[in-house]
Amino acid sequence: IRVFCFVTLNNFTLTFHLQINGFKALFHMKNYIFILFLSLFFAISCEDNSEEKVDEIPQSTFLKYGNGKFSFNYYAPLSDKPINVYTYLPVEGATDLPLIFVMHGNSRSVINNCGYWNESARNFKFIVICPEFNETDFPGSANYQNGMMFTGGQFADSSKWTYNLIEEIFSYLKENNVTTYEKYGIYGFSAGGQFVHRYALYTDPKRASFIIAGGSGWYTLPNYSENYPYGLSNSPFIEANLNKKFQLPLVVMIGENDTDPNDSDLRKTVQAMRQGSHRYDRAKNFYQIATNKANELGVSFDWTFTTVPGVGHSSESIAPVAAELFFNSLNN
Numbered sequence: 001i002r003v004f005c006f007v008t009l010n011n012f013t014l015t016f017h018l019q020i021n022g023f024k025a026l027f028h029m030k031n032y033i034f035i036l037f038l039s040l041f042f043a044i045s046c047e048d049n050s051e052e053k054v055d056e057i058p059q060s061t062f063l064k065y066g067n068g069k070f071s072f073n074y075y076a077p078l079s080d081k082p083i084n085v086y087t088y089l090p091v092e093g094a095t096d097l098p099l100i101f102v103m104h105g106n107s108r109s110v111i112n113n114c115g116y117w118n119e120s121a122r123n124f125k126f127i128v129i130c131p132e133f134n135e136t137d138f139p140g141s142a143n144y145q146n147g148m149m150f151t152g153g154q155f156a157d158s159s160k161w162t163y164n165l166i167e168e169i170f171s172y173l174k175e176n177n178v179t180t181y182e183k184y185g186i187y188g189f190s191a192g193g194q195f196v197h198r199y200a201l202y203t204d205p206k207r208a209s210f211i212i213a214g215g216s217g218w219y220t221l222p223n224y225s226e227n228y229p230y231g232l233s234n235s236p237f238i239e240a241n242l243n244k245k246f247q248l249p250l251v252v253m254i255g256e257n258d259t260d261p262n263d264s265d266l267r268k269t270v271q272a273m274r275q276g277s278h279r280y281d282r283a284k285n286f287y288q289i290a291t292n293k294a295n296e297l298g299v300s301f302d303w304t305f306t307t308v309p310g311v312g313h314s315s316e317s318i319a320p321v322a323a324e325l326f327f328n329s330l331n332n
Helices: 032-045 110-115 118-124 164-175 191-202 239-245 279-297 315-329
Strands: 002-010 013-020 023-029 066-072 083-089 099-103 127-131 184-189 208-214 250-255 304-308
Touching (some): 066 164, 099 164, 099 191, 099 315, 110 127, 127 164, 184 315, 191 250, 208 315, 250 315, 279 304
Parallel strands (some): 184 208, 208 250, 250 304
Antiparallel strands (some): 013 023
16 A cells, blocks of 8 residues: 555545555545544655655864864863964865875965965865964974974973874864874975974874975984984984884975075075085985985885976975875875
8 A cells, every 4th residue: 555645635625645556546535533533644654755865974064165274272282382273175064085284384374385285185185284383382493393392402302292283183183073084194395394204203103194295405314323403313213213214105305496505595504514405405315315224224115205397496386296196195
């Protein structure tokens, strides 16, 4: 028996349709008792002819569609230094997209650097997360690209290193259902590239699936021939961890024309000059020293060295290349 819920009330007359094994009947009733009875019957027995509802993916209510921003101070050891985190969500309400952190350079122009990733985020469908380390709260290289490791003439407790904020922000985003992915990518350019490679060396980036250090001005070399911050000697680095550092998915990226030895932002200390006269040479030297150290230790080496033809020291030009590398890494 199939009862179609088509009811018409006209002058207290109830009209309904009944179909039994293909036989159709049309009935009219004026008796109010029958009307009440049949109303209850319809409420209980009428067939729902609509399609089965499919559970919808819950939409993100935390990230704003397109450009957004939130304040983060939920990591207790650094809660006295809240930071702004700029975001870009390319698909409204999406919670099933991968995510990459983008670290700004020494200019601290986080909005511009984050914006260089918007088009790639739309094309490849990933979320962009851009923490801001402003000059007021994090002055100089010691408090940004060197992670607040060494302050007041001594090494700070490792819980206060700003490198920790990456994992903490990711956990916070997971708690707010921003992404279903369990891992993230991270990219930094210039001073941001310095931040990223030191974050990789000095912390445990356990949920980082892809790490890109782009256009760094100078490096912390992964050996003990130089003192901190130019090398690992006299630093809190645990030497036994060096083996596994070479298995990190680290990309050393540099523009092939990033060769200006007179760049005003290029560090020219004696130790930095030993790494090379310009950024291209320093990037190549950093990668080669890491290769040699891995060979010396007899461990596998998973870092890669990537150059960008026709590009100098330009975050805007390198960002699309890095974005494509990140997207390709998700499919490997």
